Amino acid sequence: MKISKALLPRKLKEFILRILEIKKEASSKSFDLYYHLRFSFKEHNLKDDQAQFKYYLTKHYHIVEKGLALPEPRLGFGQPKIADIIEKAQRYESLFGSDELTASIRKTLKEYIAFNSAQNFELPIQFENLLSEFIQQGNTGNSGGLKDKKKNTSxxxxxxxxxxxxxxxxxxxxxxxxxxxxxxxxxxxxxxxxxxxxxxxxxxxxxxxxxxxxxxxxxxxxxxxxxxxxxxxxxxxxxxxxxxxxxxxxxxxxxxxxxxxxxxxxxxxxxxxxxxxxxxxxxxxxxxxxxxxxxxxxxxxxxxxxxxxxLKNDFSVAYSPRNPTEQIFVPH
Structure with missing residues (x-):
């Protein structure tokens, strides 16, 4: 026999509604996890999906850019990672062709060689040959690597x-x-x-x-x-x-x-x-x-x-107050 909601005690109705809310929240979080596991790229099992490949390469060559932008870059840093970038970039080009992404990677690696050379640091000959051969295999782009900035114009x-x-x-x-x-x-x-x-x-x-x-x-x-x-x-x-x-x-x-x-x-x-x-x-x-x-x-x-x-020449907008800055700025 179906029980009318109106006959249920208030506390029981509140409990049932709370359980339903929790169920919906749990379903939403499961949905988040499902999409993340289904579509995100896997570092050690990269699929031949152009978008995933692009994001993987962007992540890893940007690490080289960040290394070059440090106050005191470590000489010869990141050699295993750079070798992986080259291997993946060559695979990317064999599947999808050369583009702005691989050109930016080449420019970044060219600057990596120049940085070490300016510091009179000799890269291992086999690694340097790997870099040089990859750079020569395609064009270098206008972006990638470092960009000089000035304080007074930033x-x-x-x-x-x-x-x-x-x-x-x-x-x-x-x-x-x-x-x-x-x-x-x-x-x-x-x-x-x-x-x-x-x-x-x-x-x-x-x-x-x-x-x-x-x-x-x-x-x-x-x-x-x-x-x-x-x-x-x-x-x-x-x-x-x-x-x-x-x-x-x-x-x-x-x-x-x-x-x-x-x-x-x-x-x-x-x-x-x-x-x-x-x-x-x-x-x-x-x-x-x-x-x-x-x-x-x-x-x-x-x-x-x-x-x-x-916009109209004249219009009204909601004008709710903003929280005081002392409530959101927490010095330590």
Whole structure:
């Protein structure tokens, strides 16, 4: 016999609801683990998947770049790792051909040789031959290795100037009817890609939607856009490619995706546009539905949606107070 919920004691109803919440949370964490194990690259069992190969090589040649950028690089450092990079890069080129990635690797290794030579350090002849032969097998790129910087030109803004800019960015929920230029969003993305990421792997993606019916459909899965859905001109969905990450990095997809999203929001703000972050805190079943509706590959995880529109001449925004700085800044 079915028991009505209304007849259950309050404490028992609360207990049942809590058990259901725990079950949903556990299912969500299992979903995270499943995707990480399915798509992340394995350091000691690298598959012939171009994306995984690219992220693996980026991780490891960036370690050489970081070694060269230290205050006092160790002479002849990283020889076993560099030999592995060369072996994997040659395998990559045999499968997928030469590209900007392998050109950047060659430039980095060329600078590695130059650094040791400038210090009159003789690399083992067999290892030096391995380096030289690999470098000669292809082109060196314009990026990779080191880039010289100067203190007086490393920033073009004072802290007070940046404060005015950063505080000026707010979540906008009331856009004008003027359409947003795709080219302008492309330029914002081009700037946003300079966000930091684990070992410079840059595992983020932006999916941009312009069709009004598609936007309405995708936002029907999201609970934070009620009342201004019809004013949104462009919808961005930021994702993270799970293939960019490896052991113990399942959370890194969301960290890198969040860093990129903030850079993107600031670039959109600099472009004179309005934007509003919309969370994608979905159970696994709904995330699958959203990715299907949005034509997003299965190996990408949803980070957030961003509603974008042109600004009205006058508009209002939510003005909640920020927590006092002394509550968040903890000196030790």
């Amino acid at each position: 920033s073009t803004l004072t802290l007070d100037e940046y404060k005015d800019f950063a505080i000026g960015r707010t979540s906008v929920r009331n856009f004008s009817e003027e359409p947003v230029s795709i080219d302008l969003l492309y330029k914002a993305a081009d700037i946003a890609k300079n966000a930091p990421s684990v070992c410079n792997r840059q595992g983020w993606k932006i999916h941009c939607y312009s069709d009004k019916n598609t936007i309405i459909n995708l936002l029907s899965y999201q609970n934070g856009n009620a009342g201004f859905t019809h004013t949104i001109n462009k919808l961005l969905i930021v994702t993270a490619d799970v293939k960019a990450f490896t052991n113990f990095e399942s959370n890194q997809a969301f960290i890198d995706g969040g860093l990129f999203s903030m850079n993107l929001l600031l670039a959109i703000h600099a472009a004179g546009l309005g934007a509003c972050c919309l969370n994608t805190c979905y159970p696994s079943s709904k995330e699958k539905e959203v990715k299907t509706a949005a034509a997003i590959p299965d190996n990408e995880r949803l980070i957030m949606m961003i509603a974008v529109g042109n």
